Amino acid sequence: MDVYDPPMTVQTATEKRPAAEQSPPKPYHHGDLHRQILCAARDLLEENNIASLSLRAVAKKVGVSHTAPYRHFKDKESLLVGIAGEGFKEMTAQLNEAVELHPDNPRAQLQEAGHRYVKLVAENPQCVQLMFGGILPCDDTYPELHESGDIAFTALKTIIEDGQNAGMFKKGDVELMALSAWSSIHGLSLLLISGSINETASAPVETHALTTAITVTLLEGLNAG
């Protein structure tokens, strides 16, 4: 038996530890450090930007030594991949909510999804830049990442197919139609967070109205003849 049994430092919310038990000598930090690092990294990422996110700052924020994160992530890139993966999951969740909100109405689903996509990007710009911004390798180094993206894209294709089956959308290459829809909304979202639109526009841009206009155009293009 050469297994070291670490001191218990995780406390359940309901139980109290006996106060008299002589406070342990600064026990190892604990309590799902993996998740805490991920959260702290996300926070720091959105507070500044990808370029200035440091592993050491993350560790400091969580309150552990700067080498502790290596117990949970192979390297900095792995941590970034973890953050990006959560982003894709959130994206899928938003898509699914949009579908559930308007059952049997693919047109409304698509419009809702568009608005939610723009909102999600606006609220997590740095995370999105990480997901699509050329920092992470786009080859198959991290297959989980592509899988997460695939799931979201499949959900989008399902909306298109449902619309075709309901006679709302024209027949045609589902892949292409989904890609076309994604491109419009993705482009709009990224132009918005990059500051390209608010600055170039002569008048201040109303994001919501702009999004509506673009999804409407999009839907016109998908309409059944």
Added chain:
Amino acid sequence: MDVYDPPMTVQTATEKRPAAEQSPPKPYHHGDLHRQILCAARDLLEENNIASLSLRAVAKKVGVSHTAPYRHFKDKESLLVGIAGEGFKEMTAQLNEAVELHPDNPRAQLQEAGHRYVKLVAENPQCVQLMFGGILPCDDTYPELHESGDIAFTALKTIIEDGQNAGMFKKGDVELMALSAWSSIHGLSLLLISGSINETASAPVETHALTTAITVTLLEGLNAG
């Protein structure tokens, strides 16, 4: 007179220096160092990515000490701004070429511009990520950058207006129509370089066909009733 006159190291292409003139003792590096740094930085940027571009590596590539770039750029960010600025200028140039290639045919101009945009992004992905990727501040810290973007966007709006005046495109908010067109193509371009499309698509994607399909959809949306 306390002005130091540096040894001449710039050689014009047409004149020869007398070979006998005893080679100067390793003269200061020279010959538009500003431009050389910019070019080297662009090369290194596209070879890897923004995150791993270092000022010291740029200096090394050019063959000067690691502090020399500070004579020409306030800091690393200023260098990045310089690169991004060149990207916007190139974008405008491509737009203008597309216009000149199809005089009096806004529809063809827009289609051509779309293909050129996708191509430019595909050939300079890291530079584009720099232009739109949230590394550079999007507030008014670098007004030159916004101006460069404005010029490109204005060129796009001109195409739309010309199309309206020629009766090819429907009447409507020019700003909005231009933004809509830009969003589609921008989104497609970025999804392509991020690797999101080739991986998610069940079949390998033909970029050119995809671009054509999207610009066609775009043009349908702009068509005069």
Added chain:
DNA sequence: ACCTGAACACCGTTCAAGT
């Protein structure tokens, strides 16, 4: 004017060591 080298505070990463 333009360039250099030493110096500083920061990184990411590794590794032997501690509990």
Added chain:
DNA sequence: ACCTGAACACCGTTCAAGT
């Protein structure tokens, strides 16, 4: 099992000094 501190090679940036 999980965490630490020292160590290494790299950064960006500043500054006195050289030509």
